[in-house]
Amino acid sequence: MEPGGNVATQLRRGVLEHCVLAVLARSPEYAFELVRRLSAFDGLVTSEGTIYPLLSRLSRDGLVATTWQPSEAGPPRKYYDLTVAGRRALDAFAVEWTTFTDGVDDLLQQAGNGRSRGARGGRREH
Amino acid sequence: MEPGGNVATQLRRGVLEHCVLAVLARSPEYAFELVRRLSAFDGLVTSEGTIYPLLSRLSRDGLVATTWQPSEAGPPRKYYDLTVAGRRALDAFAVEWTTFTDGVDDLLQQAGNGRSRGARGGRREH
DNA sequence: GCCAGGTACCTTGTGACGCATGGAACCGGG
DNA sequence: CCCGGTTCCATGCGTCACAAGGTACCTGGC
16 A cells, blocks of 8 residues: 555545544543554554554544553553543544535535435535 | 644644645636635635645546636636545545444544444444 | 636645554473 | 453554636726
8 A cells, every 4th residue: 555645545534533432432542442443434444553652643633541551462552541632632523524524425426426314404615 | 833733733633634625526627716615614724725736636646637828817727526435435535434423423422423324334443 | 908806727745644564572392 | 271262542644525726718998
């Protein structure tokens, strides 16, 4: 997978970060398990090389807190947990995400490629 | 707006390009008008500095064709029209887009931030 | 005739982020 | 004692949206 080459990679931009927050909102996880959890969702298959820098940023920005815990087999695990600020960031993203995808959906539908997401009627073209 | 700084900018990555294709699928447009059309949609407000390199890429890749046309007032306009390959690219993107956003929606919903998009039930977690 | 302002085109440099690659440390089994 | 799985982390690269800046055309006021 060449870096930045395909469409799916671009789609992950900015989204992956908040998907991590979404996973952590359910329960704290460590990086390796996080990759597996994300892989369960279409288009969110990623690797450690992506996750670690991402988690570093989240930690630096105070959106997640970390605690070390011993593992039964292997080196100790660094668990990441959502902070209050992280929860707020996730909430804020959810709003932006909904607005954004609604806009794109409307546009695609006008072009004849849209899904019918039920009549939410949020066209908003002036 | 500092470059690459906020979330909305990241969301546009890879999407904006195909939104341009979607607009052109309705009718050929020139760059200036294109920016205005996109601005009608939430989260797709952009500028010429973004559109021109983008259109150059689309043209280089054969997804759009260009024709010059005189304007009643001002310099001549370069109209961009969708090619067959462009139409195919748009179709392919629409599929990826739907799959991807469905996945993210499910994830956000599990975290308590999701919209209810009606029961399409596409969880797909294994 | 000339200059201000709107229209329309394009280029260059910057920054962010996802990814490939690769390395280090810890553990259990053969 | 080495080998493979687990888990952590750092470095370098490529792509893309954006800001800033530049050129050319046309109209209207003075």
